[in-house]
Amino acid sequence: MNFQLLIADLLANVNAIVWGPITLCLLVGTGLYLTVRLKLIQVFRLPLALKLLFKPATGKGDLSSFAALCTALSATIGTGNIVGVATAIKIGGPGALFWMWLAAFFGMATKYAECMLAVKYRTTDARGRIAGGPMYYIERGLGLGWMAKLFAVFGVGVAFFGIGTFAQVNAISDAMSIAFHVPTWVTALVLTVLVAAVTLGGVKRIANVAQRLVPTMALGYVLACVWILIAFSDQILPAFGLIIESAFTPISAAGGFLGATVAQALQIGIARGVFSNEAGLGSAPIAAAAAKTNEPVEQGLVSMTGTFFDTIIICTMTGLVLIITGVWSGETAGAAMTSAAFASGGSALVGQYLVTVALVCFAFTTILGWHYYGERCWYYLMGDRGLRLYQGLFLGLIAVGAFIQLDMIWLLADTVNGLMAIPNLIAIIGLRHVIHAETLRYFSKRESSEMDRAEVVTG
Template identity: 35%
Template sequence: MLLQIITAISDFLWGTPMTVALVGTGLYLGIRFGFRYNFRKVGFNFRNTFGKMFQKGEGTGTVSGFAAACTAMANTIGVGNIGGVATAIVSGGPGAVFWMWVSGLLGMSTKACEIILGQRYRVKYSESMDEYMCDRSFVMKNALGWKKGAVVLSVACFVLGPWTCCVQTESVTSSLQEGFGIDPLISVIVLGVTCFLTIAGGLKRISSIMEKVVPIMALFYILGGLGILIMNWSIVPSAFGLIFKSAFTPMAGVGGFAGATVRDAIRYGIARGLYSNDAGTGYGIIAHASAKTDHPVRQASWGWGEVFLDTIVVCSVTALSLILTNAYIDYPDVDSAQLTTVAFKVAYGKFGGWFMAIAIAIFAWTTIIGMYYSCEKSVNYAFGDTKANRRATWVYMVYYMLPCVLFYNIEADTLWAMTDLLSAIYVIITLLFIYSKQREIFRLFHDFWDRFVPAQERGENPEPVVYGTVDEKAKGEF
C-alpha cells in the first residue's frame, strides 16, 4: 500500500508538473542569460571547461574546477545514461531522443544557476576540515534565512540518501553476475571496501579518483557506441531521420515495439533527460562549491559542459546503439540497462556483454561515491565546523555504506519510487532557490560579462570574485 502511494505521487510529479516546471524554468533562464549557456558562447564554455581540464584553477577553493565537475558527473553519468535512455525509447519511441536533447539544451541554464548559488553561498570550514562547501541547507540558511527548514532538510538528506544507493549496488552485482558469473557476495564486498577507502580520503581523494575514472570510462563507453555507428554507417542518416520524424508524429507499432504517441515521446524524453543530467535537482550547488575559480560565473560554464557530455553525447550514444541494432524492436521483453547490454551484444557478441557489465559496474560505483559526497555535506551543515563534525563524518561513512552492502538484493521498485519522490522534492526546493535569488544570480552574471571579462580582455587583472566566509562562525545545529 505504501509503495503504491509513493509510486502514484512520484509518477504524478514526474509527469506533467515536473516537466512543465523544469522545461519552463530552463527556457526562462535561457532567455534571461541570452542563451550563453545553450548556443551563443559554445567556444567560451568549451575553453573554460574541457579546455582547462588539467589546470588547477585561479582564485580560492579546495579543488580544481574540472575535479569538482567530475565529482558532479559521478552523479550524472551513470546507470541513468544506460538504463534511463533505454526506458525512454521503449516507452516513447525514437522521438524521445529529440526531446531528451531539448531537455539537455534547456537544462544547461538551470545547472549554471545551481553552480552560481553554490559558489555564492559556500562556507569555508577550517577547524574540522580544510574545505569550501555548500549544499541546499547552506543556501536555505545563508541565502533565505530559513534555519529550521535547513536543519530538517539536512537531516532528511543524510538519513535517506544512503538507501537510494541500494539500487546502484544491485546494478553492480547483477551486471557482474550476468557478464562474468561473479558471486554477488564477492562483488558487494569488493564494492564496499573500495568505496569506503575512497570516501575515507575526503573530497581531495574523491575528486582525484573521479577526475580519472569518470572521463576514462565515459570515453570508452563513447568509443564503444561509435563503433556501433561505424558498423552501421549506411543507416545512420535514417536513424537520425527516424528520431526527428517520430518526435512530431506518432510511431506505429513495429515488431515487438508497441508504438508511441507524440505525447509519449515528449514526456519520456524530457523526463529521462532531466533525470539523467540532474539539472534542477541541486546537485550542482554541492559539487561545484569547492571549485577554485576567479568568478562564480566562470565555474558556471560547467553547466554547459556537464549537460553536454551527459545528455548530448553519452545519452545519444546509448540511444543510437539501441536504434541502429534494432534492439528496442527485436527484444520486447527486455528494458532498462539490460536492453542496452543486448544492443552491445548484438553488435560485438559476448565481448559486448562483458564490456557493458564493466561499464554498468563502474558507472554505479562512481555514482555511489558521488552521492556520498552530496550526503556528507548535509552532515557537515548539521554539525558545523566543530570537532563533533569530524567524529560525525567518520560515523556517517559507516552508516552510508551499510545499506549499500547489506541490502543489495532488496526489492528495487520501492527504492526507485522513493528516489523519484526525493528527487522531485529536491527539484521543488532548488527551483525555489533559483527564483527567490534570481536577482543575485543575474547580478553576478552581468558583473562577469559586463565588467570582469572585458577587463581581462583589456589586459587588466580584476580582483577575483570569490566567496567562502560567513560573519558568524558555523557552530552547527547538533
C-alpha cells in the same frame, strides 16, 4: 507479496504526483527562463566554458575547477547513461530521447546558474572546509532556513535511496552476475569494501579517483558507441527522423515494445534526463562550491559542460546505438538491451563485457559522488554529530542494495530526485536577479579587460 505490491502502488502514485505537471514545468520552465534571460549562454559561452576547464586553479577552495567537475560528473555519469536511457526508450519509445535533449539543453542554463550561486554563497565550516550548495544559497540568499533544511533532508534521501545507492548497486550486481557469473553477495561485499576505502578518505580522495576514472571511462564508452554508429551509419539519419516523429506522435506497439503516447515519452524522457545529468536537482552545486576559484561565473560555466558531456554526448550515443540496431523494440530491457545493441556490431561476448565494464565504472563513481553529496547535506543538518552514523548507514545500504527489486528501485529513485529538485528550483527562481547581475558583471569585466589588452597591443 501483497505488501510489496501495496508499497509499489503507493510509490507509483507518489511518483506520479512528484513528477506531475508542476515539477516538469518547474524544470523546463526554469531552464527556459534562464536560457532567454542569459541570452543562450549554453550556446554562445560553451567555447569559453570548455576553455576554462583547463585554466590553472586560483583562489580559495578545496579542489581545482576540473577536479570539482570530475567529482560532479562522477555522480552524474552512471546507470542513467546506460540503463536509464534504455528504460526511457523502452517505455516512451525513441521520442523519449528528444525530450532528454530538451531537458539537457535547458538544463545547461540551470546547471550554470545553480553552480554559480554555490560559489557565490559558499562559506567555511567548523573544520575549515568549504561548505556550499543549495542549502547555503537558500539560507544565505533567500533567508529561508526551513527550506534549506528541507533540501538537505531530501539530499540525504537521494544519497540513501535514490541515485546514490540502490540503482547503482543493483545495476552493478546484475551486470556482474550476467557477464561473469559473480554471486550477488560477493559483488555486494567487494563493492562495500571498495566504497569504504575511497569515501572514508574525504572529498580529496574521491576527487582523485574521479579525475582518473571519469575521463577514461567516458572516452572509452564514446569510442565504443562511435564504432557501432560507423557499422550502422546508413541508419543514423532514419534514427533521427524516428526520434523527432515519435516525440510528437504516439508510437504503436512493435515486437517487445508496448506502444507509447506523447505524454509518456515526454514524462519519462525528462525524468530520465534529470536522473542522468542532475541539472536542477541541486547536487552538482555541492561539488562546484569546493572549486578553487574567485569567480562564481567561471565555475558555473565549467559546471555547465557536465550536462553537455553527460546527456548531449553520452546519452545521445547510447540512445542512437539502441535505435539504429533495432533492439529498442525487442524483448530485452535495461542493461541487457544495451548489451544486445553492442553485440549487434560484433560478437555478443564483446558487447556483453563492454557494457558490463562501462556500467560498473559508471555506477561505482556515481556512488562515490553521492556519498559526498549526502555527507555534506547531513553535515548541514547535524554538524559533526552522527557523521560516522551517516557513513555506516550509507555503506549498509550499499551492502543490501543488490537484493532489492529493480522496479521499486527506479520508482523510489525518481520520487526522491523530484522532491530534491523542487526547493532548489524555487531558490533559483527566487535568486534570478542575482544570477543575471552576477553574469552581467563578469562578462562586462571580461570584455573591458580584453579591450584594454587589445589597446596595449595596438598601441
